[in-house]
Amino acid sequence: MYIKKGICLAGGIRVVSEEKKKNRVSVEINKRTYTIVGPESKEHVELVASLVDQKMRDIRSTNKHLDSTKLAVLTALNTMNEYIKLKEEHEELITLIEEEE
Amino acid sequence: MYIKKGICLAGGIRVVSEEKKKNRVSVEINKRTYTIVGPESKEHVELVASLVDQKMRDIRSTNKHLDSTKLAVLTALNTMNEYIKLKEEHEELITLIEEEE
Numbered sequence: 564m565y566i567k568k569g570i571c572l573a574g575g576i577r578v579v580s581e582e583k584k585k586n587r588v589s590v591e592i593n594k595r596t597y598t599i600v601g602p603e604s605k606e607h608v609e610l611v612a613s614l615v616d617q618k619m620r621d622i623r624s625t626n627k628h629l630d631s632t633k634l635a636v637l638t639a640l641n642t643m644n645e646y647i648k649l650k651e652e653h654e655e656l657i658t659l660i661e662e663e664e
Numbered sequence: 665m666y667i668k669k670g671i672c673l674a675g676g677i678r679v680v681s682e683e684k685k686k687n688r689v690s691v692e693i694n695k696r697t698y699t700i701v702g703p704e705s706k707e708h709v710e711l712v713a714s715l716v717d718q719k720m721r722d723i724r725s726t727n728k729h730l731d732s733t734k735l736a737v738l739t740a741l742n743t744m745n746e747y748i749k750l751k752e753e754h755e756e757l758i759t760l761i762e763e764e765e
Binding site for chain 2: 637638646647660
């Protein structure tokens with residue numbers, strides 16, 4: 564039996580793939596186009612891309628001489644910083660709830 | 665009166681700056697050095713930088729032909745995606761707590 568891309572060729576029976584459907588979404592960030600492939604909806608990918616694009620603009624507005632790579636790395640750093648802080652806050656909240664129970 | 669960098673030159677009286685102390689921390693991300701200036705501790709900046717660097721390595725390992733800018737933008741997108749999801753989860757938790765009160 565030879566299985567490829569979720570289709571069973573030997574018996575002619577279709578094997579339903581358990582993988583989630585993957586969407587392809589094209590977005591523009593800092594004047595370049597990126598094609599994102601994944602299970603997320605088009606709307607979600609567009610929201611995430613617009614937030615990254617806006618953050619890059621904000622950082623560029625105060626650091627006009629940054630090259631594109633540095634700008635993108637600083638954007639990633641900035642986002643990771645916010646993620647870590649939110650994660651700490653979230654875990655503190657969970658700990659508080661557990662203590663009250 | 666001429667004020668520069670928190671010092672009052674006219675009367676010779678020092679004006680204490682209300683700004684938080686800013687640290688300068690150098691970190692290496694994807695083989696380039698970045699100097700981060702801000703109120704965060706050295707340890708925190710190093711943690712954030714190491715997470716970004718690791719994420720870039722992970723993305724590169726599955727997309728070997730990405731240039732540095734694309735790699736950094738995809739890292740920012742990936743991090744922003746995780747931030748948005750955590751934020752939604754955090755807000756749901758806050759709503760649940762408020763409903764129980």
